[in-house]
Amino acid sequence: MKRDVARTLVFGASPLMGTLLAGAQPNLIHECRRGSLESPSRAVAPCGPDKRPHESGRGRHERLRHVFLLLVSVVAAFAQDGAVERGQQLYRTNCAVPYCHGPDGTAGRAPRLIGHNYSLNGMFKVISWGIPGTGMPEFTSRLKTRELDDLVSYLMTLRGSGAIPGPAPAAPARVLTEDVKAGRALFFDTTRTGNCGSCHEFDGWGVPVGPDLASLPPARFADLREVAGTHVVTVRPAGSEAPFPALVAERTDTRVRVYDLTGPLPVLRSFPASRIAIESNSAWRHAQAVRAYSPAELEIIARYLRASK
Amino acid sequence: MRVTVARTPVSAVPLGPPRLIKPLVGLPPAAGRRGVLCAAAKGFLTMRSRLLRAGQKCRDEQRRGSVENHSPSPDWWRRTSAGVSTAAPSKTQHFEHRTIVTSALDVAATKKRPDDSGRGRHECPRHIAPEPRRVFSDFGGQAVFVLLFALAVHAQTGNEWPSYGGSYSAWRYSTLDQINRTNVRKLAPAWVFQTGDYENGLQATPIAVDGVLYLSTSNAWVFALDGSTGRMLWEYHFPLSKSIPLYGKQNRGVAVGHGLVFLGTADNHLVALDRRTGEEAWRVNVEDSRQCGCNITGAPLVVKDMVITGVTGGDSAHRGYLTAFDAATGRLRWRFHTIPGPGEKGHDTWPGESWRYGGGATWMTGSYDPGLNLLYWGVGNAAADLNASLRRGDNLYTGSVIALDPDSGKLKWHYQEIPQDVWDFDASYELLLVDLPVDGRTRKTIVHVTKSGFTWVLDRSTGEFLAAWPFVKNYNWISGIGRDGKLEGRSEPESGKVKLFCPSTIGGKSWNQSAYSPRTGWVYVPVLEICSDLIVRDESPQEGRGFTGGNWVMKPPPNGGQESYLAAFDPLTGKRQWSVPATTWLMASVLATAGDLIFTGDPEGNFFAVDAHSGERLWSFPTGAGHRGSAIAYSIAGRQYIATPTGWGSLVGQAHAALWPGPTPRAGSALFVFALPEGSR
Numbered sequence: 002m003k004r005d006v007a008r009t010l011v012f013g014a015s016p017l018m019g020t021l022l023a024g025a026q027p028n029l030i031h032e033c034r035r036g037s038l039e040s041p042s043r044a045v046a047p048c049g050p051d052k053r054p055h056e057s058g059r060g061r062h063e064r065l066r067h068v069f070l071l072l073v074s075v076v077a078a079f080a081q082d083g084a085v086e087r088g089q090q091l092y093r094t095n096c097a098v099p100y101c102h103g104p105d106g107t108a109g110r111a112p113r114l115i116g117h118n119y120s121l122n123g124m125f126k127v128i129s130w131g132i133p134g135t136g137m138p139e140f141t142s143r144l145k146t147r148e149l150d151d152l153v154s155y156l157m158t159l160r161g162s163g164a165i166p167g168p169a170p171a172a173p174a175r176v177l178t179e180d181v182k183a184g185r186a187l188f189f190d191t192t193r194t195g196n197c198g199s200c201h202e203f204d205g206w207g208v209p210v211g212p213d214l215a216s217l218p219p220a221r222f223a224d225l226r227e228v229a230g231t232h233v234v235t236v237r238p239a240g241s242e243a244p245f246p247a248l249v250a251e252r253t254d255t256r257v258r259v260y261d262l263t264g265p266l267p268v269l270r271s272f273p274a275s276r277i278a279i280e281s282n283s284a285w286r287h288a289q290a291v292r293a294y295s296p297a298e299l300e301i302i303a304r305y306l307r308a309s310k
Numbered sequence: 311m312r313v314t315v316a317r318t319p320v321s322a323v324p325l326g327p328p329r330l331i332k333p334l335v336g337l338p339p340a341a342g343r344r345g346v347l348c349a350a351a352k353g354f355l356t357m358r359s360r361l362l363r364a365g366q367k368c369r370d371e372q373r374r375g376s377v378e379n380h381s382p383s384p385d386w387w388r389r390t391s392a393g394v395s396t397a398a399p400s401k402t403q404h405f406e407h408r409t410i411v412t413s414a415l416d417v418a419a420t421k422k423r424p425d426d427s428g429r430g431r432h433e434c435p436r437h438i439a440p441e442p443r444r445v446f447s448d449f450g451g452q453a454v455f456v457l458l459f460a461l462a463v464h465a466q467t468g469n470e471w472p473s474y475g476g477s478y479s480a481w482r483y484s485t486l487d488q489i490n491r492t493n494v495r496k497l498a499p500a501w502v503f504q505t506g507d508y509e510n511g512l513q514a515t516p517i518a519v520d521g522v523l524y525l526s527t528s529n530a531w532v533f534a535l536d537g538s539t540g541r542m543l544w545e546y547h548f549p550l551s552k553s554i555p556l557y558g559k560q561n562r563g564v565a566v567g568h569g570l571v572f573l574g575t576a577d578n579h580l581v582a583l584d585r586r587t588g589e590e591a592w593r594v595n596v597e598d599s600r601q602c603g604c605n606i607t608g609a610p611l612v613v614k615d616m617v618i619t620g621v622t623g624g625d626s627a628h629r630g631y632l633t634a635f636d637a638a639t640g641r642l643r644w645r646f647h648t649i650p651g652p653g654e655k656g657h658d659t660w661p662g663e664s665w666r667y668g669g670g671a672t673w674m675t676g677s678y679d680p681g682l683n684l685l686y687w688g689v690g691n692a693a694a695d696l697n698a699s700l701r702r703g704d705n706l707y708t709g710s711v712i713a714l715d716p717d718s719g720k721l722k723w724h725y726q727e728i729p730q731d732v733w734d735f736d737a738s739y740e741l742l743l744v745d746l747p748v749d750g751r752t753r754k755t756i757v758h759v760t761k762s763g764f765t766w767v768l769d770r771s772t773g774e775f776l777a778a779w780p781f782v783k784n785y786n787w788i789s790g791i792g793r794d795g796k797l798e799g800r801s802e803p804e805s806g807k808v809k810l811f812c813p814s815t816i817g818g819k820s821w822n823q824s825a826y827s828p829r830t831g832w833v834y835v836p837v838l839e840i841c842s843d844l845i846v847r848d849e850s851p852q853e854g855r856g857f858t859g860g861n862w863v864m865k866p867p868p869n870g871g872q873e874s875y876l877a878a879f880d881p882l883t884g885k886r887q888w889s890v891p892a893t894t895w896l897m898a899s900v901l902a903t904a905g906d907l908i909f910t911g912d913p914e915g916n917f918f919a920v921d922a923h924s925g926e927r928l929w930s931f932p933t934g935a936g937h938r939g940s941a942i943a944y945s946i947a948g949r950q951y952i953a954t955p956t957g958w959g960s961l962v963g964q965a966h967a968a969l970w971p972g973p974t975p976r977a978g979s980a981l982f983v984f985a986l987p988e989g990s991r
Contacts, residue, residue: 086967089967090967090968091968093964093965093967093968094863094864094965094968094969095861095863097964097965100556100557100625100856100858100961101856101861103556103558104558104961104964136847136849136856138845138847138861142808143808143843143845143863189601191597191601191602191629191666192647192651194642194645195642198598198601199595199597199598202598205600206598206600206601207598207601208595208598242639261592261639261640261641263639263641264641264642265642266594266595266596266641266642267594267595268592268593268594268639268640268641269592269593269594270591270592270639270640271589271590271591271592
């Protein structure tokens with residue numbers, strides 16, 4: 002009940018008060034949903050049928066200011082009724098738990114809401130009707146009007162000027178030809194443990210162990226079995242372990258870190274410098290690394306790499 | 311199916327070198343005295359109060375007589391099973407599935423020991439009837455004495471807590487009994503360690519080996535702490551990448567073995583650290599988390615010369631797998647995909663391309679039976695979670711328990727509990743390896759307390775279905791489970807409708823683990839009675855992106871009664887022995903000890919102990935932050951410690967305020983370690 006009084010006070014009060022309130026306490030604002038609010042610091046929502054023209058004049062302003070201050074204190078008292086808190090709870094069960102907008106708007110698979118710049122009106126619309134064709138469902142049938150109010154009250158506390166709502170970061174959305182698509186699918190084919198992506202970062206995915214393919218000229222992507230592994234060394238650990246092919250990742254006076262290329266997944270291993278010997282040549286060949294692919298598949302991958310340059 | 315439960319006379323108190331335990335006041339440990347007490351108990355079976363009193367004394371006697379082998383073993387992972395079972399059936403008990411009817415038993419409070427070797431002609435019963443006041447009314451009346459005893463050596467923890475579930479059998483049971491029902495009231499903090507990592511609280515199970523505790527945090531920090539003083543020996547911070555999959559930063563613990571500490575990270579790396587120095591030995595990116603949308607939140611498991619880790623990804627367009635790495639070098643040994651690929655058996659349970667994106671995450675930690683040389687892992691839900699329109703079929707091996715040959719990574723058997731899951735009911739939770747008498751003979755079983763609110767009991771040699779029972783009161787996704795293990799009366803979410811399902815997508819319990827005590831023969835479960843509205847939506851899979859096929863909203867059960875409680879169950883019949891209500895919900899793991907104590911913590915910050923036999927709350931300590939981790943017990947220089955992580959967090963932990971009135975649980979990130987004050991033991 003208290004809250005209804007507060008709403009009436011806010012919604013039914015003069016537009017000016019709305020303006021002042023918006024500037025003063027954007028987080029607590031309850032705007033008229035029919036109104037449009039571009040920015041809390043500026044616009045005034047045309048609320049209700051009794052739209053009145055702006056009054057002007059110093060004395061009127063003075064009086065309004067007093068009324069406003071009085072009302073602010075009343076509203077502030079009533080605004081403690083927990084709409085934001087209830088909204089936060091609704092957020093946590095409806096919006097955060099299924100991995101969507103994440104804890105407190107920090108984003109999961111859906112857009113980050115911390116610092117969003119949705120208008121109040123826009124926020125109501127999106128939550129009420131959803132966004133067709135995306136993962137955003139409608140909530141009109143699931144939440145009561147009061148709950149929607151509460152939820153929006155909370156979400157407006159996350160408003161800022163930083164992030165612009167949009168889809169969460171995804172794999173590159175450029176238009177791919179069928180050929181390029183096939184090459185990319187092979188490059189990152191998870192059915193092959195030890196696919197290209199387990200050694201190379203490219204196109205936003207993959208593990209950056211081997212050379213940066215984006216910096217290589219397209220001419221380098223010919224027969225992928227014949228790629229020269231000039232950086233590959235032979236590591237001889239002290240003790241009984243057999244020598245293995247590796248890429249040196251880091252070398253200090255005391256420690257050496259190398260990528261062990263023995264298996265299909267490179268392992269970044271760390272040795273005391275005194276416990277390891279490094280020879281600058283290796284019997285390792287790239288043909289070993291790509292043995293999970295047929296020559297025809299490698300050609301498709303090479304076309305993908307060339308086309309992506 | 312009729313399953314016969316043999317109740318075993320209590321004859322086997324594991325023997326070992328004697329330990330000094332101070333005699334209890336007023337109860338000289340004379341065999342004659344014990345005999346008199348037990349005879350009295352026998353004579354007044356129907357007089358519950360007398361029995362309980364006598365039983366208490368018998369237990370005290372037993373405790374003093376009970377000595378167990380606590381010799382630490384530096385190569386615990388090599389231990390072979392020497393499963394000892396002393397089952398000698400004396401009484402039988404029958405039950406029907408779904409309507410578990412347990413006959414009232416007139417158990418003799420005393421039993422003659424078949425191989426009496428001079429410890430007195432009469433033995434006290436191991437299990438005494440629980441205090442009736444905490445027993446739910448539907449199970450009121452004559453309490454059932456279920457005498458089950460199956461103690462396997464590899465299930466023991468001794469002075470250490472070497473593995474995630476305590477031992478390979480994942481009982482979360484410590485054989486230490488210095489802290490027990492008599493003295494637990496004196497339990498006091500010995501030391502506290504603050505990690506400084508407050509993100510998502512502290513969800514780990516600390517590992518205790520050779521007097522050192524190894525603790526991990528959500529941001530992939532690892533600490534080695536002196537177990538008796540809390541002094542930090544080293545710390546390690548993994549440099550997490552910025553792109554963390556939607557499962558977020560959570561870490562449930564490390565594994566220790568071969569002189570290394572193994573850590574899984576929120577950006578899908580497996581890391582090995584030198585146990586003495588904390589220096590990194592190796593790290594491997596299990597798969598680019600930007601591609602798979604998966605990461606490691608569970609604790610790895612050391613088996614033989616390998617370290618094995620699962621990944622999350624069950625709510626993403628991802629194909630789950632389990633990977634074994636060489637412990638010393640980090641090199642890949644094998645990878646087992648939980649969804650069969652083209653040409654593999656079971657592939658035909660996935661239409662079209664659905665197998666590529668079918669979930670089947672392996673996000674919790676498995677168990678291992680060294681005797682059978684079988685590695686067990688629970689496989690998560692099928693994706694899209696709530697919408698099976700693209701994957702009509704059984705969807706193997708999602709919702710299944712799989713048993714692998716750890717040497718090759720090949721499947722030995724599987725048992726699918728939930729074909730074509732549409733409720734997000736992972737079968738990922740703990741697999742308790744317990745030997746139970748079934749139909750008059752001891753069976754090596756897996757007791758699997760799952761998200762669906764049901765516990766499955768399987769033969770762990772063959773995967774044969776033995777029993778299933780609900781541990782929640784509110785379930786409506788099925789009407790029950792048939793004698794053949796088939797789900798009956800499935801009720802599924804429907805497109806365009808909002809339907810309430812119980813338990814919720816959080817589960818009949820969350821991932822935090824149950825415990826099993828061989829002393830009571832009961833399993834202790836932190837139960838959640840919460841439901842959720844499921845809303846189905848059509849989604850097309852995008853590799854590595856969320857793929858839930860709908861939305862869920864937590865709701866109370868239809869007739870009210872949203873609650874959470876700690877309950878003790880018979881592992882085979884599901885007969886509830888007692889339950890203790892929580893103020894809100896219980897989201898921390900359970901620890902059972904040979905001191906007949908059950909420890910857990912609540913979101914309000916209380917870490918508490920209850921009597922394993924009755925559920926009576928015996929001790930509580932306000933730690934100041936919510937509990938979402940897993941407590942352990944260990945011993946150094948003859949002093950027993952109980953350690954618990956504190957600090958609220960986790961994905962579903964965020965839903966607290968929406969479900970329960972009152973203050974939000976406090977964040978934090980401290981390890982509290984308790985012991986009996988010096989001189990009071």
